[in-house]
Amino acid sequence: MPIDHHNPDLSSRLQKVIQRVKDAEQHFGRPPGSVLVLPVSKTRSAGEIKQVADAGFTAFGESYLQEAEKKISELASLGLQWHFIGPVQSNKTQQIARLFDWIHSIDREKIARRLDDQRPKELPPLNVCIQVNISEEVSKSGVSPDAVDELAVRICELPRLQLRGIMAIPAPAHDLEQQRQVFREVHTLYSKLQARLGSKAPNMDTLSMGMSADLEAAIAEGSTLVRIGTAIFGPRT
Numbered sequence: 001m002p003i004d005h006h007n008p009d010l011s012s013r014l015q016k017v018i019q020r021v022k023d024a025e026q027h028f029g030r031p032p033g034s035v036l037v038l039p040v041s042k043t044r045s046a047g048e049i050k051q052v053a054d055a056g057f058t059a060f061g062e063s064y065l066q067e068a069e070k071k072i073s074e075l076a077s078l079g080l081q082w083h084f085i086g087p088v089q090s091n092k093t094q095q096i097a098r099l100f101d102w103i104h105s106i107d108r109e110k111i112a113r114r115l116d117d118q119r120p121k122e123l124p125p126l127n128v129c130i131q132v133n134i135s136e137e138v139s140k141s142g143v144s145p146d147a148v149d150e151l152a153v154r155i156c157e158l159p160r161l162q163l164r165g166i167m168a169i170p171a172p173a174h175d176l177e178q179q180r181q182v183f184r185e186v187h188t189l190y191s192k193l194q195a196r197l198g199s200k201a202p203n204m205d206t207l208s209m210g211m212s213a214d215l216e217a218a219i220a221e222g223s224t225l226v227r228i229g230t231a232i233f234g235p236r237t
């Protein structure tokens, strides 16, 4: 493993993020500890990840398979949990099903079926979230809000996948109110889905929304998991 020297900036950014999440939980009446911080370590070194892991974080988000593979193997002795949060290409599903514990970005039945087929039998079912294209941006990944229910029902039929919730990346908005409005729509969609699936999806507990620039708005609207890159690791080059 490359030995990076302890980076004091990383430690202080991490403390700031922890404080932002605590403050938001308190301010918006969320129970303390109800929001999980998932550090997003794409483009970051194994040494930087180790420093964050040493501070007590056990799960990390990655977006690119090739890059993640190397770090996952370098850090294997730490027993970390890995979340795939990038677009899933069908020629990558085999590796993804083997290396990751969670996938936040399912948006097609075909991908779900491949992951179900390819999840190794000796591993527990893969935890998955459906990515919703909530702002209905043409260029973005994610299923349209109208199609979430149908995809969710299909996923519930797959024994090697466990539906945990939904994920969204709204278009950038400029103030807290505007950010909250979109996250509120995601929350509504999530609650309706939970009600509709009931016991078919007994482990639906995850609303994956909020990043460095909008975590407060996401927490205000019920996020249970914020995916934080820049605010922890610094700007990506």
Ligand SMILES: *Cc1c(COP(=O)(O)O)cnc(C)c1O
Binding pocket: 040, 042, 063, 085, 086, 169, 211, 212, 213, 227, 228, 229, 230, 231
């Ligand atoms: C990169 C990335 C993040 C983290 O974004 P920041 O703005 O750096 O916090 C979160 N979610 C996804 C899906 C990402 O690709």
